[in-house]
Amino acid sequence: MDRYEGFHEFVHARQQSLMRTAYLLTGDPHLAEDLLQTVFTRVASHWAKLAKGGNPEAYARKALVNQTISWRRRKRAELPGAELPEPATPGQPHDEATVRRLALRDALAKLTPKQRAVIVLRFYEDRSERETARLMGVSIGTVKSQTSYALAKLRGLTPEEVYR
Known part of the structure; x- marks a missing residue:
C-alpha cells in the first residue's frame, strides 16, 4: 500500500477552498500560494496517520493558521515574497497614488459640507x-x-504623505 494513497485526491478536492483560506489569512495571493504549498508538504508528511483516522482538512486549516502566525513572528524581510520589486517606471507607482487619493477622499468626506466646499x-x-x-x-x-x-x-485625519 502506498503511504500517499489518497493524498492527490485530497489536494485536488480541497485545494481551492484551502487557497481561499490562505489568501484571507495573508492578504497576498503569492504569499497564500507559498503558505498552501508549505501546508501541503506538512499534510503529506503526516498523510498515513491523517488518512487512517484523522481529519486531513481540519489539520490543513489549523496548519494554515499556525504557519501564518509563525511567519508573522519572523522579521518582515524573512517572509516569503516579502521583497517587492522596484517599480519599472520612475516616479510614484499608480497604486501609491491611488491609495493617497482614496485617503484624501475619505478625509474630505469627514469634513463639514462648508469646510469641504471651501x-x-x-x-x-x-x-x-x-x-x-x-x-x-x-x-x-x-x-x-x-x-x-x-x-x-x-x-x-490623513497621513503626511497625502500632502506631498
Whole structure:
C-alpha cells in the first residue's frame, strides 16, 4: 500500500477552498500560494496517520493558521515574497497614488459640507478667497476660518504623505 494513497485526491478536492483560506489569512495571493504549498508538504508528511483516522482538512486549516502566525513572528524581510520589486517606471507607482487619493477622499468626506466646499473651491478649483466667498455667499473672514479649520482637520485625519 502506498503511504500517499489518497493524498492527490485530497489536494485536488480541497485545494481551492484551502487557497481561499490562505489568501484571507495573508492578504497576498503569492504569499497564500507559498503558505498552501508549505501546508501541503506538512499534510503529506503526516498523510498515513491523517488518512487512517484523522481529519486531513481540519489539520490543513489549523496548519494554515499556525504557519501564518509563525511567519508573522519572523522579521518582515524573512517572509516569503516579502521583497517587492522596484517599480519599472520612475516616479510614484499608480497604486501609491491611488491609495493617497482614496485617503484624501475619505478625509474630505469627514469634513463639514462648508469646510469641504471651501477646500474644493480654494484648492481644487484654485479660486481666490474673494471668489470663494462670493460663490458660497459668505464673508471672506468665513472663508479664511473655514479653510483653517478644514486644513487642520485634514492634517489630523490623513497621513503626511497625502500632502506631498
